[in-house]
Amino acid sequence: MSSIENDPLLRLVNVSKYFGDLKAVDNVSLDIEAGSVTCIVGPSGSGKSTLLRTVNMMETIDEGAVFFRGQMIGHELRKGHRIPVKATVARQKILDFGMVFQHFNLFPHFTALENVAAGPMFARRAGRKKAHAAARRYLEQVGLGDRADHYPSELSGGQQQRVAIARALAMEPQILLFDEPTSALDPELVNEVLAVMRGLASSGSTMLVVTHEMRFAEEVADDIVMMDAGRIIERGSPSQIIHTPSSPRAKTFFASVGTLASVEAR
Numbered sequence: 001m002s003s004i005e006n007d008p009l010l011r012l013v014n015v016s017k018y019f020g021d022l023k024a025v026d027n028v029s030l031d032i033e034a035g036s037v038t039c040i041v042g043p044s045g046s047g048k049s050t051l052l053r054t055v056n057m058m059e060t061i062d063e064g065a066v067f068f069r070g071q072m073i074g075h076e077l078r079k080g081h082r083i084p085v086k087a088t089v090a091r092q093k094i095l096d097f098g099m100v101f102q103h104f105n106l107f108p109h110f111t112a113l114e115n116v117a118a119g120p121m122f123a124r125r126a127g128r129k130k131a132h133a134a135a136r137r138y139l140e141q142v143g144l145g146d147r148a149d150h151y152p153s154e155l156s157g158g159q160q161q162r163v164a165i166a167r168a169l170a171m172e173p174q175i176l177l178f179d180e181p182t183s184a185l186d187p188e189l190v191n192e193v194l195a196v197m198r199g200l201a202s203s204g205s206t207m208l209v210v211t212h213e214m215r216f217a218e219e220v221a222d223d224i225v226m227m228d229a230g231r232i233i234e235r236g237s238p239s240q241i242i243h244t245p246s247s248p249r250a251k252t253f254f255a256s257v258g259t260l261a262s263v264e265a266r
Contacts, residue, residue, distance in 0.1 A: 098168030158189030
């Protein structure tokens with residue numbers, strides 16, 4: 001019998017999500033170990049972002065289960081039936097996950113410092129002085145200590161996304177979730193965000209990253225998961241998945257994004 005101590009930090013078991021007749025996530029099982037970086041890649045519409053959003057309960061799963069530290073989250077079993085947990089319980093569990101979105105979603109009327117401090121103050125009931133001191137540290141960590149008093153409109157897209165990362169860090173989450181964090185940025189601003197993410201990875205942060213940045217995935221990921229049509233079709237190390245994929249679908253995909261020089265027909 002496994003113990004909680006031996007369980008992965010995060011475990012998805014046969015997770016499925018429907019939107020009407022569309023099965024956006026199809027029977028996905030996935031383990032995420034503490035301190036690891038897992039990148040989820042695949043074509044548009046493959047279910048990557050939806051899967052990520054099921055982890056922090058932004059999307060309610062229709063089948064299967066999600067476990068954090070060995071305990072089911074989002075649902076509980078009563079007399080053999082799976083039912084949603086109370087909203088107060090769900091909100092508490094969400095604090096274990098830090099989410100960085102495609103778009104920055106900063107409060108426009110808050111400074112960078114106030115954006116970062118808002119979560120700890122309102123969700124964790126931290127005092128203003130303590131929250132602001134911590135916010136300054138996290139802004140320093142992402143290279144924006146000199147922009148603490150700037151409003152989002154005074155920051156570049158890359159700077160705004162780095163504020164969003166600092167905001168996620170300020171909640172002291174157990175897992176950082178990134179949903180294509182560079183997709184809304186101009187090309188010249190992408191590297192500054194990826195540099196921050198590389199630093200987080202090297203510091204041992206547990207990260208689950210939906211990305212189309214294949215070079216980043218190759219450099220940073222411990223595991224790469226490829227999805228297509230809501231399913232995981234391959235999973236393995238970067239060298240295995242990106243450069244020597246086994247399935248025809250994966251070969252076609254990685255050739256299309258320029259990571260394979262050629263695709264062998266099967």
